[in-house]
Amino acid sequence: MSIKLRLTIMNFFQFFVWGIWLISLGGYMGQVFGPIEGSSIGLSIGRTYGSMGWASLFMPALLGIIADKYLSAQKVLGISHIIAGIAIYFATRATNSTEMYWIIFATSCFYMPTIALNNSVSYAVLNKFSFDVQKTFTPIRVWGTVGFVIAMWITDLTDWKSNTLQFVFASVSMIITGLFCFTLPDVPAENKNSNQSLTSKFGLDSFVLFKQKKMAIFFVFAMLLGAALQITNMFGDTFIRDFGSNPQYQGTFGVEHSVFIISLSQISETLFILTIPFFLKRFGIKQVMIFSMIAWVLRFALFGIGNPGSGVIFLILSMIVYGMAFDFFNISGSLFVEKQTDSKIRSSAQGLFMLMTNGIGAIIGGELAGRTVSYFTIGNKIQWSNVWFTFAAYAFVIAIAFAILFKYKHDPKELENLEH
Structure with a gap:
């Protein structure tokens, strides 16, 4: 399998796993928890999505340091996807918005950093094999958006958006994506930030x-x-x-x-x-x-x-x-x-x-x-x-x-x- 095809697959699934639940999560929470929580459900949905922002404040930097100094970047990317996949599975058992908040926060702590890590690994691999990054990466990255859209269609057409199967689907997809990351060319830690x-x-x-x-x-x-x-x-x-x-x-x-x-x-x-x-x-x-x-x-x-x-x-x-x-x-x-x-x-x-x-x-x-x-x-x-x-x-x-x-x-x- 060519390098460009492997990176295309990685970028496709990078956003495919997000498209499964990102858009439908609010509707699911309103449908399942809304009748119990009444008018407060809107605030609960807003704060649950806001948990992704909290995760984005510190986790990308922390995992970026690990990828720079201690562990190959593609391995950090793979491990993060697997942990996020395990975390989102617990959304199938959430009985209220508070539980869902912490599950999405835990998932986001390991998924949100993968967006930047995906780019870093792609750039490093393309450079390693002497590709023109600016010309080569854009058509590869477009497949990420395609993956996001296709995931939305699957969740919608199967009506998994209305039940916990969306989280099972997301969990399995994230774990498979994580395992695929281990097959990518090595992007070793270089200790390049050791003096910073x-x-x-x-x-x-x-x-x-x-x-x-x-x-x-x-x-x-x-x-x-x-x-x-x-x-x-x-x-x-x-x-x-x-x-x-x-x-x-x-x-x-x-x-x-x-x-x-x-x-x-x-x-x-x-x-x-x-x-x-x-x-x-x-x-x-x-x-x-x-x-x-x-x-x-x-x-x-x-x-x-x-x-x-x-x-x-x-x-x-x-x-x-x-x-x-x-x-x-x-x-x-x-x-x-x-x-x-x-x-x-x-x-x-x-x-x-x-x-x-x-x-x-x-x-x-x-x-x-x-x-x-x-x-x-x-x-x-x-x-x-x-x-x-x-x-x-x-x-x-x-x-x-x-x-x-x-x-x-x-x-x-x-x-x-x-x-x-």
């Missing part, structure tokens, strides 16, 4: 960027937008499924296959990635980030007016604009950090960007979304239009504030290499 301070090992030296007003503002807004990213992951499936309680929408394709509908978001994501070089060169990072924020406004507003019946077109449009909302923020933001930071702290700066979005942003997003849903829950009935319009207003305020506060002069020549 603990601050450097955890990527904290990049916090010096907060001394630059432009970068400080950028990272704060990255955190605020990171909070928006979590909202539809948490409640998108719950929202669409909830229409099933209304006889008007019972049996509609959207209600029966809510996860399939949401998967259109990930398909849109793969398409918008291709447009990033053009938009960045033509408009610059500030305008592209504003486009992302406006897309988030539309994402939430279209949810607010959509339904699985006559309003299904609005749900589909919401899925389409998600591609712009996600990519123009995550990918473009990462490229901006790459261009604006010194090579000595570039990796740490990328880590800081991820910490602000997937760490602190996820925690804030979980709490914010959970409290909003709980506020608009009367009895066991969630006023979804109010929820989504509130989130749309949040994104709109962020867009206005960013346009006013973030000062950046676009130089088209700065990003010329993106088109090649």
